[in-house]
Amino acid sequence: MPNAVKHVLFILVPLIAVFAVLPGVYQNHLLLFNFVTFLILAQGVNIIYGFTGYLPFGYVGFFGAGAYGFAVLVMHYQSPALVAVLAAGLVGVLLGLLLTPLLRLSGAYFAIANLAASLAVLHLVANPALEGITKGPYGVSLTGTFNPSHAYYAALAVLALTVGGVVFLKNSSFGLALQAVREDAVSASMAGVNVVKMRIAAWLASALVAGLAGGIYAWYVSVFYPDNVFSGDFSIFAIVFALFGGVATISGPIIGVLILYGVYNLIGFTTPQYFQLIYGLLIMGLVLFLPAGLVSLATRRGWHVP
Amino acid sequence: MSPETKPILSVRKLVKRFGGFVALDGLTFHAAPGEVLGLVGPNGSGKTTAINVISGLYAPDGGEVVFDDVSIGGTASHKLVHRGINRTFQVPKPFMSLTVRENVRVALAYGHIGGTPPALDALLDEYRLAAVADRPAADLNSAQQKMLDLVRALATRPRLLLLDELAAGLNPAELDWIAGRIKQLAAGGMSIIVVEHLMGFIEHITDRVIVLNAGREIFEGKLAAAVQEPQVIEVFLGGEHAA
Ligand SMILES: Nc1ncnc2c1ncn2[C@@H]1O[C@H](COP(=O)(O)OP(=O)(O)OP(=O)(O)O)[C@@H](O)[C@H]1O
Ligand SMILES: [Mg+2]
Numbered sequence: 001m002p003n004a005v006k007h008v009l010f011i012l013v014p015l016i017a018v019f020a021v022l023p024g025v026y027q028n029h030l031l032l033f034n035f036v037t038f039l040i041l042a043q044g045v046n047i048i049y050g051f052t053g054y055l056p057f058g059y060v061g062f063f064g065a066g067a068y069g070f071a072v073l074v075m076h077y078q079s080p081a082l083v084a085v086l087a088a089g090l091v092g093v094l095l096g097l098l099l100t101p102l103l104r105l106s107g108a109y110f111a112i113a114n115l116a117a118s119l120a121v122l123h124l125v126a127n128p129a130l131e132g133i134t135k136g137p138y139g140v141s142l143t144g145t146f147n148p149s150h151a152y153y154a155a156l157a158v159l160a161l162t163v164g165g166v167v168f169l170k171n172s173s174f175g176l177a178l179q180a181v182r183e184d185a186v187s188a189s190m191a192g193v194n195v196v197k198m199r200i201a202a203w204l205a206s207a208l209v210a211g212l213a214g215g216i217y218a219w220y221v222s223v224f225y226p227d228n229v230f231s232g233d234f235s236i237f238a239i240v241f242a243l244f245g246g247v248a249t250i251s252g253p254i255i256g257v258l259i260l261y262g263v264y265n266l267i268g269f270t271t272p273q274y275f276q277l278i279y280g281l282l283i284m285g286l287v288l289f290l291p292a293g294l295v296s297l298a299t300r301r302g303w304h305v306p
Numbered sequence: 307m308s309p310e311t312k313p314i315l316s317v318r319k320l321v322k323r324f325g326g327f328v329a330l331d332g333l334t335f336h337a338a339p340g341e342v343l344g345l346v347g348p349n350g351s352g353k354t355t356a357i358n359v360i361s362g363l364y365a366p367d368g369g370e371v372v373f374d375d376v377s378i379g380g381t382a383s384h385k386l387v388h389r390g391i392n393r394t395f396q397v398p399k400p401f402m403s404l405t406v407r408e409n410v411r412v413a414l415a416y417g418h419i420g421g422t423p424p425a426l427d428a429l430l431d432e433y434r435l436a437a438v439a440d441r442p443a444a445d446l447n448s449a450q451q452k453m454l455d456l457v458r459a460l461a462t463r464p465r466l467l468l469l470d471e472l473a474a475g476l477n478p479a480e481l482d483w484i485a486g487r488i489k490q491l492a493a494g495g496m497s498i499i500v501v502e503h504l505m506g507f508i509e510h511i512t513d514r515v516i517v518l519n520a521g522r523e524i525f526e527g528k529l530a531a532a533v534q535e536p537q538v539i540e541v542f543l544g545g546e547h548a549a
Contacts, residue, residue, distance in 0.1 A: 193416045
């Protein structure tokens with residue numbers, strides 16, 4: 001059996017199946033939705049960071065832009081929710097295109113410039129002068145499309161698409177070439193790889209994923225403010241989850257979200273007073289002892305982790 | 307090389323500056339198919355810079371690089387690779403976290419347009435990397451990493467191959483072995499430019515040498531004749547790498 005088929009059968013299908021069944025047996029649907037959203041975002045970070053090495057500190061910019069893309073279509077054009085979600089993905093891609101010059105930067109410079117760009121988009125959207133289009137800082141209310149259960153299944157579809165994309169990267173020459181670019185751009189070009197094109201492709205793919213997730217988030221919550229959908233927590237969480245599990249793998253970011261976001265909610269419910277402390281210590285421990293993520297526990301022993 | 311063979315590469319009055327420093331100062335030479343051409347000169351004379359410009363890493367600041375009758379100066383590296391130019395690096399540059407096999411697979415998949423790619427396992431075997439094929443490149447020693455650079459280059463089926471100090475650090479037995487490989491590649495029609503400080507090695511494998519000093523050629527011909535030239539002797543005099 002080819003590896004790609006194995007990865008689909010043993011990772012993608014079970015993941016989607018479990019999250020498709022869970023709403024029937026577990027009451028806290030918002031929590032399930034948040035899990036799915038973070039699974040998408042963590043895999044989106046995986047695509048751009050794991051496979052190309054660019055750390056997107058402002059990743060939420062695409063998410064927020066997608067949420068507002070959704071809102072604008074619903075408010076001003078009475079679009080059906082699914083059309084507005086696709087538009088949200090398109091908005092993510094367009095913002096990604098606009099930001100392609102950032103890819104000339106590397107390391108911390110890229111991370112900081114990307115963070116600044118996401119703040120710029122937030123302030124543009126929240127500008128009172130744009131009240132006629134985005135409702136500025138006053139937030140939007142999209143009661144017409146409100147349908148959390150449809151939104152949840154749309155999120156699952158996007159998760160399937162995203163994990164499918166990562167399975168492709170993990171099993172194709174395209175994904176291998178991306179990793180080659182991450183390792184050494186000069187050598188990659190001597191292997192015949194068009195470095196600029198590859199970086200842009202990965203960047204736009206991760207922007208698309210976050211834009212779609214943002215659109216679906218807007219659909220699900222239906223009432224939100226700029227600060228909600230542009231919250232830096234989305235970027236930080238998605239990055240921490242992906243790194244905790246281990247990037248450039250299919251399973252790493254999934255494990256990262258399930259464990260860390262699970263712990264996050266567990267501590268939050270049971271002992272909220274220690275929450276920040278325990279969570280902070282956990283993350284510090286990770287950075288100090290497992291810089292390559294949980295999956296490196298296995299890869300260090302020579303086991304292959306998909 | 308027969309004198310009537312048409313050059314595959316002509317470098318004419320090539321200039322490359324770094325800030326105010328002139329690294330290549332009107333460099334002119336040519337290379338023919340099937341020929342092994344040595345590029346020698348003291349440290350800092352511009353050998354690596356010449357390779358970097360020919361392989362598209364830097365755009366020239368003057369003069370031209372003509373490959374297959376087309377001026378290619380300033381063309382992106384990956385396009386030159388597709389045209390048939392490749393190289394190794396003085397300090398080897400494999401994809402460290404990828405396995406040896408994956409390193410080569412990138413070049414096999416992206417390195418050439420049309421035609422059948424060479425067989426991966428045969429290549430690894432030929433360059434003594436079969437035993438480490440599934441290890442990350444970071445685990446290899448420096449000589450093995452140089453071979454991996456070479457195999458990656460060969461996977462793209464180059465017609466012009468630029469070798470930047472490939473032999474440095476090899477033991478005498480390995481030197482003999484790699485010399486044989488290089489000659490065999492040239493016998494198949496490949497044009498090979500060899501940058502090397504080991505004069506014995508250069509003597510053994512090259513048909514012709516270009517001696518570089520301060521970014522321009524000061525001699526062109528057989529190495530045996532070069533070492534008779536007063537100007538060449540002066541450049542190398544007291545130099546650690548004098549023959
Ligand atoms: N990217 C660069 N920026 C600034 N200066 C450079 C750069 N590359 C090379 N140089 C300078 O150009 C000159 C020629 O360097 P080059 O590496 O081509 O020499 P070389 O002949 O390959 O020497 P060696 O035998 O030591 O490898 C040196 O003085 C070097 O410092
Ligand atoms: Mg050099």
